Amino acid sequence: MAQKRQPRGRLPAGSRLPASARQRQLPSSTPLFMDTFIQNSGLGDILDKVRAGERLSIDDGRRLFESADILAVGYLANIVRERLNGNRAYFIYNQHINYSNVCTNLCKFCAFGKDRDSELAYEMSVEDVKDKVRQRLDEPITEIHMVGGIHPDLPYSYYLELLRGIKEVRPRVHIQAFTCVEIAHLAGLAGKGIGETLEELKEAGLGSIPGGGAEVFSPRIRKLTCEKKLPGVDWIKVSKIAHQHGLRTNATMLYGHIETIDERLEHLDALRRAQDETGGFLTFIPLSFHPKNTEMSEHSRTTGIDDLKNIAVARLFLDNFPHIKAYWVMIGPKLAQVALSFGADDLDGTVKEEVITHMAGAETDQAIGHKTLIRLIREAGRRPMERDTLYNVLQSF
Numbered sequence: 398m399a400q401k402r403q404p405r406g407r408l409p410a411g412s413r414l415p416a417s418a419r420q421r422q423l424p425s426s427t428p429l430f431m432d433t434f435i436q437n438s439g440l441g442d443i444l445d446k447v448r449a450g451e452r453l454s455i456d457d458g459r460r461l462f463e464s465a466d467i468l469a470v471g472y473l474a475n476i477v478r479e480r481l482n483g484n485r486a487y488f489i490y491n492q493h494i495n496y497s498n499v500c501t502n503l504c505k506f507c508a509f510g511k512d513r514d515s516e517l518a519y520e521m522s523v524e525d526v527k528d529k530v531r532q533r534l535d536e537p538i539t540e541i542h543m544v545g546g547i548h549p550d551l552p553y554s555y556y557l558e559l560l561r562g563i564k565e566v567r568p569r570v571h572i573q574a575f576t577c578v579e580i581a582h583l584a585g586l587a588g589k590g591i592g593e594t595l596e597e598l599k600e601a602g603l604g605s606i607p608g609g610g611a612e613v614f615s616p617r618i619r620k621l622t623c624e625k626k627l628p629g630v631d632w633i634k635v636s637k638i639a640h641q642h643g644l645r646t647n648a649t650m651l652y653g654h655i656e657t658i659d660e661r662l663e664h665l666d667a668l669r670r671a672q673d674e675t676g677g678f679l680t681f682i683p684l685s686f687h688p689k690n691t692e693m694s695e696h697s698r699t700t701g702i703d704d705l706k707n708i709a710v711a712r713l714f715l716d717n718f719p720h721i722k723a724y725w726v727m728i729g730p731k732l733a734q735v736a737l738s739f740g741a742d743d744l745d746g747t748v749k750e751e752v753i754t755h756m757a758g759a760e761t762d763q764a765i766g767h768k769t770l771i772r773l774i775r776e777a778g779r780r781p782m783e784r785d786t787l788y789n790v791l792q793s794f
């Protein structure tokens with residue numbers, strides 16, 4: 398079993414940053430009018446905490462979510478963003494593959510998962526997936542991101558073969574695959590523990606685990622929207638076991654439907670506590686709810702202010718997460734660009750064929766060019782850094 402890792406940027410409750418880091422939070426050029434501005438917004442005590450590197454409480458988080466002053470919240474988040482990641486903004490050259498949308502969970506907020514009898518249901522054979530990888534062999538893709546539904550029939554061997562097949566076609570690619578919900582399902586299929594299953598998946602080529610399936614951990618929300626899904630406590634357990642087995646994972650939160658501010662904060666708090674224990678999370682990705690074609694289509698899309706606030710509050714609250722992602726597919730490239738000044742330091746990547754959010758009515762493109770990503774980042778005043786899955790910098794621009 399792997400040793401506990403000390404996460405980058407981790408700040409246990411009540412702790413303070415080293416003096417050198419504290420100095421960086423408040424450059425001498427910081428205009429005094431910003432102090433007055435933050436004081437006037439009623440968040441002056443939070444500014445003091447942020448500068449001192451003190452952990453924010455749930456009550457602080459609630460006040461940030463409830464603040465009408467998005468610029469003040471963003472300013473605070475930017476202090477932490479620049480302390481942890483300077484002027485860097487990361488992206489990756491990646492390809493998404495969704496091997497099947499057949500799913501027994503049929504979550505009400507999901508437009509992707511389909512009953513096996515639905516005319517929109519599909520599943521790819523291992524050869525189909527290998528073909529998808531082959532079709533892009535001429536592109537400098539470093540990561541395959543692969544998730545699917547909870548399929549009632551596919552055997553455990555299929556998933557191992559998927560990983561091996563991708564590695565056969567593209568041996569050096571990093572495979573980030575199978576949410577914690579899928580991992581728990583695979584362990585059930587294998588009749589093995591989570592740890593043993595993860596070891597077998599690693600052996601077959603799994604490199605890390607994406608952050609999906611977290612939704613909102615609250616049992617109330619899960620009962621109302623995704624009753625059959627792995628409970629939130631078990632999602633966290635799977636993540637922690639993955640960390641103990643040396644796999645880095647991400648975390649998400651699906652916001653903008655029926656969750657309350659307190660339920661968002663309970664979700665973030667559970668992630669922060671888990672990260673204190675293992676340090677294995679790399680990135681937090683707030684996911685804005687897309688209602689079209691779901692059973693919750695009576696809801697409206699999230700607003701730009703709520704999108705920015707979720708990113709900013711996450712950056713402030715999750716002091717032990719190294720990275721916060723503005724997923725351009727969900728909030729659009731233009732708002733993602735703005736989010737780079739509201740706490741985010743990552744835009745995800747080229748994506749190449751996003752399906753899940755587009756089945757729920759996303760109006761963004763299904764892929765974005767390398768040059769476009771660089772331009773978006775540069776124009777936001779940040780330094781573009783092309784990374785691999787584990788945030789090793791491959792090129793800077």
Ligand code: SF4
Pocket residue numbers: 500501502503504507508509510511545546547578623626
């Ligand atoms: S969110 Fe995941 S588990 Fe739920 S229906 Fe969609 S694919 Fe299935």
